Amino acid sequence: MLNGIRIVEIEGLGPGPFAGMMLADLGADVIVLHRAGGSAAPGMPERPILDRGKRSIALDLKAPADRDTALALIATADALIEGFRPGVMERLGLGPEICHARNPALVYGRMTGWGQDGPLAERAGHDMTYIGLAGALWHASPPGQPPVAPPTLVGDIGGGALYLVVGILAGILNARATGCGTVVDAAIYDGTANMMNLLMTLAQSGGFRCERGQSLLDGPHWSRSYRTSDDRFISVQCLEPKFYAIFLECLGLADDADFAAQFDPASWPHLSRRLEAVFATRSQAAWQAVFDGTDACVAPVLTPRQSSEHPMNAARRTWVHADNGLQAAPAPRFSGPADWSPPPVPARGEHGEAILAELAKRGE
Incomplete structure (x- = not known):
């Protein structure tokens, strides 16, 4: 170009x-x-x-x-x-x-x-x-x-x-x-x-606050990472209600009344602790299998080398192994x-x- x-x-x-x-x-x-x-x-x-x-x-x-x-x-x-x-x-x-x-x-x-x-x-x-x-x-x-x-x-x-x-x-x-x-x-x-201007745009409608843990993307139980039983991590960010519903369904929590108020900051700390306990019961790979193929907006937290071995990378070759080490391919891509x-x-x-x-x- x-x-x-x-x-x-x-x-x-x-x-x-x-x-x-x-x-x-x-x-x-x-x-x-x-x-x-x-x-x-x-x-x-x-x-x-x-x-x-x-x-x-x-x-x-x-x-x-x-x-x-x-x-x-x-x-x-x-x-x-x-x-x-x-x-x-x-x-x-x-x-x-x-x-x-x-x-x-x-x-x-x-x-x-x-x-x-x-x-x-x-x-x-x-x-x-x-x-x-x-x-x-x-x-x-x-x-x-x-x-x-x-x-x-x-x-x-x-x-x-x-x-x-x-x-x-x-x-x-x-x-x-x-x-x-x-x-x-x-x-x-x-x-x-x-x-920061995207977050400042959220601040216009109260979705972003100076207090940590009280903003739309900073604090909710559905917008954070969780430790799994094998001491790895799973990232969760199901912002839209339709994706949040899929997330709860995958976890078997769709009918749990505690999780109904998705956007209530007062409930976020308690629900985060509940999900910490849930995710700690299975390995990262087991949770990947639970959410695979869904729109729950859940993904494993990987190292660069682990990312290079993921099927996503096999399809896009985003990570490339070369003589001088692992490196990422150019972005963005063009036709x-x-x-x-x-x-x-x-x-x-x-x-x-x-x-x-x-x-x-x-x-x-």
Whole structure:
């Protein structure tokens, strides 16, 4: 879909490389400027899945000659991705003004936690701190327990990388129509708060409250996970009454008067305890068999590897086993052939000679 689009990605961590991976998955030519002489960050492999399908050149952006090479590459690009704290790219001589002077149509994508301005712009942070201050972590666990959200998904990826990709694509469309580039200020704090707007819509009619355990999707016995007899978990979220009725029927509770008032918050804690006892009587596999083929809106809680072995994955190949480990296929999907194999992950600087030759051919 993005054939002919070129993205220059300055090596970073987390959401920036994830955004670059998404754009590469969609067909863009993504060139990563890896640090010359650098190595992978602690805990990261030398060839991370996030670099799949990209090309790599190793540059020292503090060296004048390599900085000139970076500018020459940026001059050929539709967009740039950088994830430094505010002011770092300017100090390197690669800020928006300098880059736009070379490439007026460039979409300059900036990925930060707190944004380019504001009282926290210069402060360090990570996924949980961003989503905590943005209001998204508060409802992440049952009442009385410290809030915990799945690592990186809500903030780094949801509020960060995905909003950066949307901003870059919107900027490219505008640049092609007007010839003018832009700066995309993608702050994880902003994007995470923006994702709350569905819940804030529920708040308009009283379906979302600040008190934990009292909102439509936060507290009901029909919207949570339960432990099974084999110490695994089953997720339940049968919001609509017709699905709730199927759920109760599968459990043999359709005629139990206690469960009749689906939307009564006062009954939710008691009914949750009752269901805890019910689900603890059978294994996860046994409960899957009970709900299989129904619209009860019940599913097992699986690890990524368990998910890759589920029949759903056999049909869609959402999870793929490759030489460098288990990874998820690109999303969304488009009409046409659906077969996909993981593209290679470059070594640091692997394509340097070829990229420099391309620049020389273009006269950059």
